Amino acid sequence: MSLFIDVKYLNQIATKLPLFKKKGQYLYNCRCTICGDSSTKKNKARGYFYRQKNDLYYKCHNCLASQHFGTFLKNLDTHTYQQYVFERYSKGENGPKAHTNAEEFVYQYEKVEFKAKPLDKVAIRLSALPDDNEAVQYCKNRGIPVDKMNELYYIPQVKDIVKIAPEYTSIQTEEPRLLIPFYNEHERLNK
Numbered sequence: 001m002s003l004f005i006d007v008k009y010l011n012q013i014a015t016k017l018p019l020f021k022k023k024g025q026y027l028y029n030c031r032c033t034i035c036g037d038s039s040t041k042k043n044k045a046r047g048y049f050y051r052q053k054n055d056l057y058y059k060c061h062n063c064l065a066s067q068h069f070g071t072f073l074k075n076l077d078t079h080t081y082q083q084y085v086f087e088r089y090s091k092g093e094n095g096p097k098a099h100t101n102a103e104e105f106v107y108q109y110e111k112v113e114f115k116a117k118p119l120d121k122v123a124i125r126l127s128a129l130p131d132d133n134e135a136v137q138y139c140k141n142r143g144i145p146v147d148k149m150n151e152l153y154y155i156p157q158v159k160d161i162v163k164i165a166p167e168y169t170s171i172q173t174e175e176p177r178l179l180i181p182f183y184n185e186h187e188r189l190n191k
Contacts, residue, residue: 002088006056006069009084010049013077019045026051033076035063122160123153123179135178153179 003026010028014020018031031037032047037060046061049069056069070088074081126149129136135154144152155161158177161168 003051003054003056005084005088009073009080010056010069013073013080016076017047019043021045023048026056032060032062032065034060034065037062122163123155125150126152126154126178129154134176138178151181153181155179 007026017033020028020030023029028049029045030047030049031045034047037046038044044062047065048059048061049056050059051057057067058069058072059066070081070084073084126133126136126139127146131137133154135152136149139149139152140146155177157174159171159174161171161179
């Protein structure tokens, strides 16, 4: 029902949106009212309304503005926005529902399984190796702090890296190597 209401109010404000046109089912295009699109080319229209689940969203491919249709409407026309809010949320279908019976809630927690990091399948952490290991000695000679050796790995045969990174099939040698992993911002191993 909320998608229907979003489309209804989008059609009401269509006259206020320059170069507004329907591109497909639940896909609409207009000139961005936030950034004005191009000042030199008046036929540029890089603002899009699109469907995501049961709502409309707005995205401008020029200024990268991205927002829910309700927020866009609020910034464009506050009077129409008040009508929109009343119609969309008055029946309580789209907003948070009030629960009167506390027994309705059944909390189910998923069991969290901690998986070994992929490097642990083929390599050994330097902190787990004896002090006379060649990789440990190399790191100590280079001045790497002992507490950082837990983040570095030793791989006895470098060709085993193919087990966790199949794109390195060209590695055929069997000598030992020191591995320095690179993690992204989500603490996942970059390949």
